Amino acid sequence: MSLISCSLYCLLILLLLPPHCWRGSAHSPTSASSSSPGQCRGCPYFLPTPTNVTTIVGVATNLTCGVKMLGGRQVSWIRRRDLHVLTTDAFTYTTDTRLRAIHAHATPYWMLSVDSPSLSDSGVYECQVSTLPKISRRFTLTVVEPRAQVVGGDAVYIRAGSDLNLTCLVTHAAPQAAPVVWYREPAHTGVVEAVNSGVRGGVQVVTDRREGTSWLLVADTTWRDSGNYTCAPTHATPASVTVHVILGESPAAMQPHLQPSSRSGQPALPVSHSKAACQCLDAFTSLLWVAAVVVVWCGALVTHLL
Template identity: 50%
Template sequence: MDRKVSWIRRKDLHVLTTGNLLYTTDVRFRMLHLAGSPYWTLEVASPTLDDAGVYECQVSTQPKIYQRFYLNIIVPKAEITGTQQLFMKAGSNINITCLVTGAVRGTLIKWYHILSRPRNGVSVIELNIGDRGGVQLVTDKNRGSSWLLVSNASWKDAGNYTCAPEYSQPASITVHILNEETPAAMQHDLQPSSEGRKSILPLYHLTAIFSMLNIISIFLLEGRTWTLISQSELMRTLVCLTCLLSCLIWNSWSTCIPRLWNSVEEISISLIDLLC
């Protein structure tokens, strides 16, 4: 009686092959076996991450014998050294280095320049075959590295540069071309304005205001009977303090000085009327 060898994918218990027969519609799987040979090899062409897992080689004996194998899929990936944003002056040279890990020797590495313009839309240029002068590509397929040099860069050279090795995860970098005025404008946008720095309210100013509010709240908690006039003075005091606090929070301290003197006069009169 002939003993049949089957290959089973354990994660879904799918019988892939039995003998030389294939029981899957996935054409990437096939059985490699020579007549009279004791070796039954399951081949998976162009494996993906979904193919990772346990596969079982099973022989139809009684009892059955089997051997399990774990298939680990390593996805090669590209990595561009440095940061993901590159700021260059017009006329300078763009130098980008791409390193590929996990790929087999001789892997083809392609470079793409993706440029987006409001009027022209998105254009993709393969630099390996592009006709743009001043572009140099040096690739070491054995070490899995590639070096891109763009000489005398202009605004047309700005955009996304992608290093795309074959059957690997690509890597990208965004290049910005700056003229003489752009750095100063960028620096101005990053620095806070002088008015913004003045608007920071010192802690002791807030402490004084909240202390005055606290004094008024103490009188309220004592349950003192207020006349209609006292209630009116109290409301005026609270309104003055609220306006002063809002001014200090949203404006600079110097802007609030005129309001401060008016508020102090109003608050003093109100507190004297309340306490006397």
């Protein structure tokens, strides 16, 4: 009985162990591309500076590399995708005039300046110090393009006499972005004009620059308000919507396909847990097989001893 109790105790321990204990732990390799002041006396080391930089198209930005104890060594900026040396110390080695080296005298900071960045400038850049062996730190530059989106789809149907409320969301908007301009192209004239430039009253534009949201409010609509409306933020891709003002029909009846989740601009996200559930089931099945093998082995051992 003592052997059976011991076997069951071992099985219980096996079941309680986390999966990584019997699979083997995965250790992340230690990066050898950086240096710290504790590694050697008098050696250069990097200062803590942001290594992930995000900017929008056309807005200049800098990648800043801080190095202490540099001595007479050189600092270079390298573009990783083609291993092109862009700058060394205060010298620039590229024909791309948008890229240049910046270093203030007697400071430990070496910057790669990117003027008017485009989407193609996104990628990994490396700050490298000419030690033996070389030490380096990688920086990730992400350039995004602001885009406008009018909530509610490409077409809006409303009843004549009701109020029109259009909401424009600007993704990746700069914190101090310029005001959003709304344009309209009336269906009966075909002439593009700013919505607040005409003599029509009851029109109001409200923009929240911090949140990147703009609202267009048109009170007491008539058939003349039908047409194409465009939300055009500065330095962003515009978005348009077609407004149909209908006489004697309910907007809800004309748009049965619009549900609350889609009209709020926040579509309901699909629930996708099947993959995780399958993985858990596979792990549990493997564990049961191991437990079965242990039980059979322990039973055979007890039978042999008895």
